[in-house]
Amino acid sequence: MSDVVAQQGTEQEPEVDLSIADAVIDKYIDIPGNLMPVLQGVQDEYGYVPRVVADHVAERLNVYPSQIYGVLTFYAQFHLKPRGKFIIRVCVGTACHVQGATRIVETFFDKLHIGHAETTPDLRYTFEKVACLGACGMAPLAMVNDSTYGGMTVQKVDEIVADYNQRPLK
Amino acid sequence: MVNVTIDDKQVTAPKTATIYEAAKLNGIKIPILCHDKKLKPFGACRMCLVEVEQMKGRQIPACTTPVTEGMIIRTSTPDIIKARKMVLELLLLNHPLDCPVCDKSGDCDLQNLTYEYKVNTNRFKDEKFHHSIDYNNPLIERDMNRCVLCGKCARICDEIVSFGALTFIDRGIETKIGCEFDDALNCEFCGSCISVCPVGSLLARPFKHKARFWALTKHTSVCGYCGTGCNLTLGVKDNKVLTTIYDENQGFHKGQLCVRGRFGYQFINSSQRLTSPLVRKNGKLMETSWDEALELVAGRLKNGTSVAALATPRLTNEELALFKTLLLENVGTKNFDHSAGFAHSALTEGFVRSFGESASSASILDIQKSDMLLVIKTDSYETHPVVGFEVNMAVKNKGVKLAIISDKRGKLSKLPDATTLVHRPGCEVAILNAIAKTIIDEKLFVDTASTVPGYAEIVKALSEFSAESVAAQSGLAAADIKKLASEYATAEKALIVFPVGQGYAGHNADLASATANLAILTGKYGKEGCGVLCLSEKSNSQGAVDMGFYAQDGGLNGLQILDACVSGTVKTLFIAGEDPLTSYPDRTKVKAALDAVEFLVVSELFLTETAAMADVVLPACSFAEKEGTFTSTDRRVQYIKPAIRKNAQTKTDYEIFSDLITCLGGQAAVTPAEKFSEIAEHAPGYTGLSHIILRKDGAFATAATKPAFVVPKATPSPATENGKFALVTGSVLYHNGTLSQYGEGPMHVCPEGYLELSRTDASAYKIADNDLITVASAAGSMQLKAKVSSRMPAGVVFAPYHFSSAPINTIWTGSPVTMVTVAK
Secondary structure, three states: OOOOOOOOOOOOOOOOOHHHHHHHHHHHOOOOOOHHHHHHHHHHHHOOOOHHHHHHHHHHHOOOHHHHHHHHHHOOOOOOOOOOOEEEEEEOOHHHHHOOHHHHHHHHHHHHOOOOOEEOOOOOEEEEEEOOOOOHHHOOOEEEOOEEEOOOOHHHHHHHHHHHHHOOOO | OEEEEEOOEEEEEOOOOEHHHHHHHOOOOOOOOOOOOOOOOOOOOOOOEEEEHHHOOOEEEOOOOEOOOOOEEEOOOHHHHHHHHHHHHHHHHOOOOOHHHOOOOOOOHHHHHHHHOOOOOOOOOOOOOOOOOEOOOOOEEEOHHHOOOOOHHHHHHHHOOOOOOOEEEOOHHHOEEEOHHHOOOOOOOOOHHHHHOOOOOEEEHHHOOOOOHHHOEEEEEEOOOOOOOOEEEEEEEOOEEEEEOOOOOOOOOOOOOOHHHHHOHHHOOOOOOOOOOEEEEOOEEEEOOHHHHHHHHHHHHOOHHHEEEEEOOOOOHHHHHHHHHHHHHHHOOOOEEEHHHOOOHHHHHHHHHHHOOOOOOOOHHHHHHOOEEEEEOOHHHHHOHHHHHHHHHHHHHHOOEEEEEEOOOOHHHHOOOOEEEEOOOOOHHHHHHHHHHHHHHOOOOOHHHHHOOOHHHHHHHHHHOOHHHHHHHHOOOHHHHHHHHHHHHHOOOEEEEEEOOOOOOOOOHHHHHHHHHHHHHOOOOOOOOOEEEEEOOOOOHHHHHHOOOOOOOOOOOHHHHHHHHHHOOOOEEEEEOOOHHHHOOOHHHHHHHHHHOOEEEEEEOOOOHHHHOOOEEEEOOOHHHOOEEEEOOOOEEEEEOOOOOOOOOOOOHHHHHHHHHHHOOOOOOOOHHHHHHHHHHHOOOOOOOOHHHHOOOOEEOOOOOOOOOOOOOOOOOOOOOOOOEEEEEEOOOOOOOOHHHHOHHHHHHOOOOEEEEEHHHHHHOOOOOOOEEEEEOOOOEEEEEEEEEOOOOOOEEEEEOOOOOOOHHHOOOOOOOEEEEEEO
16 A cells, blocks of 8 residues: 555645555554544644545545545644644634734734635745633733744734744745 | 333333334324434434423433333423424524425425424524535535435435445534535435435435426336345326335335436436337338237247247246247247346256255345355445445444455445455355365364265365365465354354356356355355345346246257357347347357347347347337336345336337237237236245235245255366456446446446456556556457556456447456456
């Protein structure tokens, strides 16, 4: 199986090396209830779940492709399109909202030229509004990947974007 | 049994029943939308809410709650009515309410419940759904705007069909039923989802806007395609069969149908049907009168033994019996046969020798009652899809073990915990012999086996079939063969299933005997869930055998008849409904035979290639236009009656044979009902049956078994040659014989022949799907479209035989495995 390399993807999907998926599948293949860990594993590897990978998982785990798609669309944690290297999440929960989260969000939109749940064409940033990040004391709050930025201001947005623009993509 | 009180009525119900089932058993109606008796309880729609006193008056779903002793249930209190009304209000909130143009109108659960609960206003306000409608396939329309998310379609596709095309996608208010990546539906199109849809979300497109449901007359019938014997309800209006209607109480299969049964009915009212007798004049087929045509035919039938006949096992028992009478008594020939002369040999030779009876020793009902199924060839699903549903349900719901011996993988191999031994093509008999030898060597056989006639011979003959040597020639592991042998022998109940048909030349008498040997050795026959089930190809294949319509007492068989046409000993050939040019092996030979024979008569529904060569063509009738009986593959005899009036210029085959008997000076035939009474007197197992008895449910013709061991010949599989592929022929899911070429449904899904090959071979030869490739054997060469699939092993290619546009018999001469070359 591992020698099978998907020839064509859709427009957004460049050629995908299925041997990476196979390595994940091999790890869980004999465990009952392995669909979630496999999907999480392949998402960790590819950054999202490409269609050819979903189909490949379906074939190897003997699960209907439709069922896999049902799982992928049910859980917010799965992504079907490539995601940016840096995931910016801005809290718009109650505490952050009253502290002006809306302006923080708008500033990010202006700076990055993308909206909610969108990704920049260079795959550097994905922006998401989230309901609560669980640190209301630091409102308004933003996160970039695993780094937390509390007490956000419009100036801080500039600084964060300038900082991450410098970081290497690869 | 437990005692419960439903609506102040003291009733009893089985311990395992749900409240809904208990109420239904006692004639109390609880409304449902998402529940179906064939599916596992789901509890999604909340229409079946009831109050249970012990649960402090809480409203609980009746379809998922089991009854307990002393339960006091109320099904229609004012609170319950109010709750149900609200459920309907919420369901109707986003629903388009386009009943006037919806084909489901009149047969719609949502509409009926809305009417019953008088929901004429809605307290809620919201936008209607704006899902795009899936018109991408010609058979099933998916309009998710009308959907109530009962999930029945997704569940039936998983639990019974085991295809899994549909599922819930997305979440919350955005949830809808869809396919993977929200694609267009692309499945096997059995239409089971349509049959259970309670609203107009899933509809049959061929029936779209053809008639209102209440304008249809419903006629029960039996499907005219394969040998499963599924019951049908035909929806008729203005003397046209417009659709098939689902009836969950019909037949052993509870109304389940495959793509052929549900969508293949269009041949009945096809505009291509023959409507007048044709006679060849100056080399051209010209319309003529019945009198002239019959006189001409009768004149030729006076020539006794130089007459031969081939009939399709789609004719009724009465027609076949009458045809036999005509040939034996009025014409005086024993040269008649059906199904190319070999497709019935598993029954007429194999089972006759091994079980003393030309019938399977098990029924389809045994599948779900067994502990282990041994299926020879995954094609059993393609040839008999509704039998395949039974296998699916046995494996998935009842935990029946499934082992498959096959030359390719298939849908059945994907069932949970199914073991598939993929072997080199043509080794089936050798593998079965090796299993038998293992059973003998490891003393896994029953004590009585050694008293069965032929025991000493079989022990001796099997000595050369050690698991190791068979493993080497078949490409399997010896350990797998031994494991299968011990699993089969130690299972309490085990059933062997194999398909036969014109595309399965290797599934012959030897294969039947080899399977029978296993059953006899281990005592797994003649009891529930055990035996050997041979799946015969056409709607009345078993009946044709029971009527004795095959070569016996020195008569020529199907293939010998063709030889005799060439050599000149057969001068008149009467073909009733067969299309040998497409379906018999070796097209060159068939063509030569039909060219050589002096006089060719064909009775047919359509001007097939064979009919086009005839001297006289007689327009016959389909199963929906005649009265008679079909005997299914497990010997269930079922009665069919006309659903529509036939065209005045056509005759049923029964009338044709009857007229010919009179022309030949014989006595006019009795009615089909009286003919059946005659049959019941002579045909083994039919005693006591009559049309009146069969009208309602049909009945099984009994089969008594007299076991004997027979040494089956294992033909060695052809040696693999470099650069050559092993071609195996067979049936594709959507088709059956050559008749399904005139069914719009099957032709939409699978319009032409193809060659299926493995991914490995495809990439080695740089062949992609739909590439036109040239396939050549010693017999000839032809072009076919390529189909690359994951189920084929490297070096093996598969081609279906049904298509006259790409007749596979150009390169196939009747051997189970043909070596071919493939070039792009």
